[in-house]
Amino acid sequence: METKSDEVKNKMFAWLLSEISAAQATGVPVAVDGKIYSLCEADELREVMENHYYMKSYTGDESGRIVRIDFDHISGV
Secondary structure (H helix, E strand, O other), X not given: OOOHHHHHHHHHHHHXXXXXXXXXXXXXXXXXXXXXXXXXXXXXXXXXXXXXXXXXXXXXXXXXXXXXXXXXXXOXX
């Protein structure tokens, strides 16, 4: 039986994979804790995310176009 904590982690991982998929389709790189990941690295990414919660942020260029999406782990949650 899945615990509440496991359920949250699985939802967060699914959310991150959907974000990476959408970003890859438009050519925007996605970084987790500073490292760029693709869907091909989903297994490695799951291990990285195992015991952390993440916050999403965007980096834009001079014209306001999103050029990178970052997920950084947050502590104290």
